[in-house]
Amino acid sequence: MESQLRTLEQMQLLDNKIGRYRVLQQELPKQLSEINEQVVQATANLLASESEKAEINKKQRALEGEVDTFKNQINKYGAQLSEIKTNKEYKALNSEIAYLKDKISEIESQLLALMDEESEAKTKNDGFKKALQDAEANKHAKEGDLKAQIDSLEKEIEDTRAQRNKLAITLPTPLIKRYGNLIKHKDNLAVVYNRDGSCGGCGFVLRQQMRIELQLREKIVYCENCGRIILDRFPDDSAEED
Numbered sequence: 377m378e379s380q381l382r383t384l385e386q387m388q389l390l391d392n393k394i395g396r397y398r399v400l401q402q403e404l405p406k407q408l409s410e411i412n413e414q415v416v417q418a419t420a421n422l423l424a425s426e427s428e429k430a431e432i433n434k435k436q437r438a439l440e441g442e443v444d445t446f447k448n449q450i451n452k453y454g455a456q457l458s459e460i461k462t463n464k465e466y467k468a469l470n471s472e473i474a475y476l477k478d479k480i481s482e483i484e485s486q487l488l489a490l491m492d493e494e495s496e497a498k499t500k501n502d503g504f505k506k507a508l509q510d511a512e513a514n515k516h517a518k519e520g521d522l523k524a525q526i527d528s529l530e531k532e533i534e535d536t537r538a539q540r541n542k543l544a545i546t547l548p549t550p551l552i553k554r555y556g557n558l559i560k561h562k563d564n565l566a567v568v569y570n571r572d573g574s575c576g577g578c579g580f581v582l583r584q585q586m587r588i589e590l591q592l593r594e595k596i597v598y599c600e601n602c603g604r605i606i607l608d609r610f611p612d613d614s615a616e617e618d
Contacts, residue, residue, distance in 0.1 A: 378593045381607055383543050384555065388567035390540040395564040397533045400525070408522045411515050418508040425501040432494050439483050439490070446476045446483075551596070558604055567605045578602040 453473050460466045544552050558566035568576035570590050575582065580601035582590075589597050590608040597606045 377595065380547055380551070381593055381596070382610065383546055384551075384567050384596075384605055385607055385610075387540050387543050387555065388565070390536050390543075391559055391564055391566070393536050394533055394540075397529050397536070401529050401533075404522055404526045404529070408519065408526070411511075411518055411522070414511040415508070415515050418504065418511040422501070422504040422508050425497065425504045429494070429497040429501055432490055432497055436487060436490050436494070439487055443480055443483050443487075446480050450476050555605070562602065562604055565604065567607060568599075570606055570608050575599040575602060575604065575606055577604040577606075582606070 450473050453469050453476075457466065457469060460469060544555070547555075555566050562577065565577055570576065570582065570587070571579075573582050573587060574580060577599060578601050580599055583600075586597055586600075586606075589595055590606060593608070598604065599606055
């Protein structure tokens with residue numbers, strides 16, 4: 377009977393390992409997705425920054441075009457001043473020139489503000505470029521390893537399951553079935569240890585008779601509450617509890 381108990385213990389350790397592999401099967405693709413999402417987000421940020429910078433440059437060009445237009449108009453009016461015959465016309469033309477100069481001054485103030493915006497946009501743009509470079513470098517460094525781990529997990533699971541099944545066939549069929557049902561319905565935990573007189577799976581306090589039976593190791597003891605198989609640790613037990 378002790379050999380069966382030791383076999384059950386080893387089977388549980390292997391199922392613990394399978395459980396960890398199953399967790400990785402869920403976590404690793406998430407990590408890979410996060411790495412790819414970082415690149416996508418960094419790219420989107422950079423494109424938005426480039427668009428913002430381009431919009432500022434577009435406004436600058438439009439305003440600079442207005443300044444050139446007004447300056448040409450001023451030059452045209454200036455040339456006409458010498459041809460003016462009446463004082464009224466002279467004043468009107470000078471007034472128009474003064475108005476255009478005021479408009480140019482206003483636009484130049486706007487251009488100065490846009491220069492500040494352009495400088496800020498360039499700083500942000502440089503930051504987004506660096507963020508994209510970092511995200512791509514991180515992807516390059518980790519993507520291959522993560523994909524390799526993901527690809528190898530199923531084989532690891534199959535190999536570990538084969539080891540467990542090799543042990544299982546040494547046990548009576550009813551016991552194998554019960555163990556399998558416990559693994560399936562009790563969070564991958566069929567075999568637990570006696571923890572100071574309580575079930576290591578659910579914490580249920582064990583009767584004195586059950587504690588004695590655990591020490592004798594002459595029968596398989598099941599928790600009266602959760603139904604899991606309970607073991608006392610073997611004196612020479614080197615197995616580590618998960």
